[in-house]
Amino acid sequence: MTTLDTPKTLHIRCGLDIQRNLQEAGFIGDFLEFSDPFCQGPVLDLPGLEWLTARSQFISQHYDMPLADVEQRQQLAYKRLSTAHQYEHVVLWFEHDNYDQLILAYVLTRLAAANLAERLQLICISDFPGIAHFSGLGQLSPEQLIYLYKQQRFEVSPAQYQDAKRTWHAFQQGEVAELNAIIKQGTPAIEPMAKALKRQLQELPWTDCGAGLTLQLVLQVLQDKGARTAGQLFHELNLVLEPLPHLGDLMFWALLKHQASEGLIQIQPSGPDWSQHLVSLPSMSQLQITNSWWVGPFDISRQDCPRWDPVSGQVVATG
Structure with missing residues (x-):
């Protein structure tokens, strides 16, 4: 055999x-x-x-x-x-x-x-x-x-x-010029890698709104459709809005909890499982991250954290 x-x-x-x-x-x-x-x-x-x-x-x-x-x-x-x-x-x-x-x-x-x-x-x-x-x-x-x-x-x-x-x-060294070069030149031998790197860097705060892409998508769903359970949000992002689905359920839930700690969303416990908790927009919200949350080597709570420029499609230094 x-x-x-x-x-x-x-x-x-x-x-x-x-x-x-x-x-x-x-x-x-x-x-x-x-x-x-x-x-x-x-x-x-x-x-x-x-x-x-x-x-x-x-x-x-x-x-x-x-x-x-x-x-x-x-x-x-x-x-x-x-x-x-x-x-x-x-x-x-x-x-x-x-x-x-x-x-x-x-x-x-x-x-x-x-x-x-x-x-x-x-x-x-x-x-x-x-x-x-x-x-x-x-x-x-x-x-x-x-x-x-x-x-x-x-x-x-x-x-x-x-x-x-x-x-x-x-990625590990946070070399902005080299990260942008990889995005522009691609990774011909492993074709998906440069595209995945670009999507990862889109989690940095954007120059136009101060929020990373996943946060923008979460806020978009809540603004358009009202309160949703965390499970509904997870499926809507992965199946409809996310250009490159990559977050598992624990990773997505961790991100939601961080967003709630910053006052960007509200989470109301409902049921024993995280997916049943109700997520909604707060009465007032400001896109300002104050607690540490990392995108690779970058702590996005820092004022000098690089940002993603959606116009040029690259990372820009702020310091």
Whole structure:
């Protein structure tokens, strides 16, 4: 019997959404969930322990998870990523949004030093035949995942390493000129990456209104349709308004809570689940963020935080 992979294969994915279907499809290798959500929280150039601490504290605080559990999970994921070179075959499963692409940029940057050569392969797609509104690999059946593995899996090229390293370095360092250059020039070897980076940077305050794109979309729905449950808002943004859906439910809820803490929206508890809470516009609102909220290396509460210019389609420095 011919197998798809071997026990010495490692499948890396930024979530658990395809793990069961991979198993049902007949894949027998190990699975690594590496899901540090770089599209939210501080992404700073810090030594290893400080990096893990900063990331874990953000996730624990904003996603309502016990810090000890987050730290344990993060440490395990980063440790397992550092041992990927011990496998005979490593397969990366990613899609086109900024949550996936920022993690992919980091993973490829880390694995570049492992010298995996032809042992490292990438599946990275923006759509799938027959799916009109493709949003992620989690939509795919076991049979469709087999199709990707056989037809859309390619050895990671030097150019792909280069695009990933350039993108990750510019994002982590907050190099405005280089970020704008990547958006303008694109990332030809990993076509979705520059587009995802652009969408990520649109979360910076905009020059014309002072709000990032997700906040603008939330306010638009509430202004047009009135109060909505958090679950309704989540689905309307992801299915209708969001140009590049990338936020999971916990990430979206964390952002709503931050917006409420700034007085930009109101949240009225209703039912045991976050998705049932009622979200509405406050009686008075000013688009002025005072508490820290990070877009990569940028704390948007700071007066000198760069902004997104919708006219030029680039980041502009303010300091």
